[in-house]
Amino acid sequence: MEHPLPECPIARFLTVLDGPWATLIVRELLTGPKRFTELRAALPGISPKTLSSRLRRFVLIGLVTRTAYPEVPPRVEYRLTPAGTRLQVVFDAMAAWAEQDLPRTGSARGADR
Template identity: 75%
Template sequence: MSAESSLPECGVARFITLLDGPWATLIVRELLRGPHRFTELRTALPGISPHTLTSRLRRFEKHGIVIRTAYPEIPPRVEYRLTPLGEGLREVLDAMATWALAVPDGEPPVTA
């Protein structure tokens, strides 16, 4: 059963189903800067494994968030770019960043 295809009705629940895990949102953040090749994404996201990167990209592709374009060259070249739907995430990430930057960084100084 492709239960993974049926998204929750609640918008918020739906969002976190699509962009779960620590990497998904970060990948989108990079793609928002422009199209990237597989290796460029790996470089931009230190620590991500090719396995994880591939799985996230595949899911995005499946849901129409990114477009994968493979050029028949040697060595291979593949470009990932956001679709208009994916571009719509810019507002969400902007909202996230705006809010998060307002959160005090460390512990409030121990005044006691």
């Protein structure tokens, strides 16, 4: 990276998981290594261009590895590194908050409690 990342760890975190697609890609990879086509199928609406640029960036910063298997047809797999896998704690906290405070009806349950 040309310039250092922000000092604030939350701002730094947001340079990696900066929006829904990046977060949803990691959510899928947290369930195990995936091929490009598997990721596309799991994330309806994502464009191949967005998916490949996000994956390229994740590989660049060491969050994901890309493994090409010498098979015919060629098989390419994306897998979280140990650093990527440690994001599980963040995802568990996100899910727990949403389960408790954001029911499917859309209003934060604990607005008054």
